[in-house]
Amino acid sequence: MVGKDAVRQAEMPDDSSESSGRNLQCSVAGASHTTATREPCCPESPGLMDAVVERENVRAAYNAVMRNKGAPGVDDMTVELLMPHLWQHWSRIKEELLKGDYQPQAVRCVEIPKPGGKGMRMLGIPTVVDRLIQQAVHQVLCPIFDGIFSNSSFGFRPGRSAHQAVLQARRFVADGRRWVVDLDLEKFFDRVNHDILMSRIARKVGDKQVLRLIRRYLQAGMMIGGLETVRTEGTPQGSPLSPLLSNIVLDDLDKELERRGHSFCRYADDSNVYVRSREAGERVMASVTRFLEGKLKLRVNQAKSAVDRPWKRKFLGYSMTWHMNPKLKVSPENVIRFREKICKQARKGRGKNLGRWIKETLTPVIRGWGNYFRLAGVRQVFEKLDSWLRRRMRVIIWRQLKRRFARAKALMKHGLDEARAWKSAWNGRGPWWNSGASHMNEAFPKRYFDDLGLVSLLDLVRKFQCQS
Secondary structure, three states: OOOHHHHHHOOOOOOOOHHHHHHHHHHHHOOOOOOOOOOOOOOOOOOHHHHHHOHHHHHHHHHHHHHHOOOOOOOOOOHHHHHHHHHHHHHHHHHHHHHOOOOOOOEEEEEEEOHHHOOEEEEEEOOHHHHHHHHHHHHHHHHHHHOOOOOOEOOOOOOOOHHHHHHHHHHHHHOOOOEEEEEEEOOHHHHOOHHHHHHHHHOOOOOHHHHHHHHHHHHOOEEEOOEEEOOOOOOOOOOOOHHHHHHHHHHHHHHHHHHOOOEEEEEOOEEEEEEOOHHHHHHHHHHHHHHHHHHOOOOEOOOOOEEEOHHHOOEOOEEEOOOOOOOEEEOHHHHHHHHHHHHHHHHHOOOOOHHHHHHHHHHHHHHHHHHHOOOOOOOHHHHHHHHHHHHHHHHHHHHHOOOHHHHHHHHHHOOOOHHHHHHHHOOOOOHHHHHOOHHHHHHOOHHHHHHHOOOOHHHHHHHHHHHO
């Protein structure tokens, strides 16, 4: 590990020479994985771009890009090729940024299915160099804006999380606000008005070079099917700057809700306002819709927005019970989505060693899902999912034992008597039926899958709740 003194001495390259390339390599190798922080810059300060290209800030941005990896942009440059590219070109890029001459490349657009198969979502993938620069800008702007954001805004902010938003929502309901105004913004990232966004940024940023660079990123072309199209609105999902820009735009909504004295939670473009009656909720829905569409030029999706009981809606994947002191629970849609993902993974693991496949492929999926939903106080869903997961594993075992002779031998090996093993192997039923039958449950009980490393969702939740 390179010491702190060596890290401070490491320089970004000042020219394209071999020595400057070595300096860049050393600086990145010794960098901390913590994003650089600094005192908020004065809006009148003209030297904000100097802070963007400052070596510690760029080094932290490089580390963030490497951690996040991601697909290449329109130039097909991967993150592994970023360092050699910077060896040769960083001095030119830095000079262009300081002079205001830098021109971002177009954004490569890809479509991914929305959760639940409800249409497609457009993602914009900037080039690796542009991701580096956007990350560097983000690290400088974040301390400037984060201090003015609302305490009820939780998305994409340091020290804040979706869990905090969900817990605050539950507290509002427990306090008697048992109606929710669930606002859904239609294609929010595609509809952000550039002029409105830039005017909000200019309130805190006076450096014209930074403002010009952000405007160019907003207007960078979209590469779709080999053709570049001009973008006049929106900020592409997938760029490092977009989360911060979304918070800057919607901070006006937060301030308006605070001015009116409402209790609300916002995570990115998901906003829930909690009120005490349906009538109050209808008034809030109408007035907030007018505010969003009139002042921010954003459209509310009337089909997905509603005034309803909190236990009939979901927020960040969670729902809650109807009790006066409600418990959090996993929304049914997310349970279905989890099962579909496991089934998809299971189809890929049919011909592989079961133990190795569970540890390398299945465990990260289960652990990640369980850790996110560990706040749920309703445990039955985890018990049912644990049972269902083991049944899916028994399906794989039954299918891997393709011949009846092999199935009978495996059942006898795991404790069944010979007569019952042969009868079970010749029953003529399908894999799903056999996976739930008593012979497979006895031969491959829970402890068998525990030994293989299959994570129990119920155990994850219990462990967290015992520690908290």
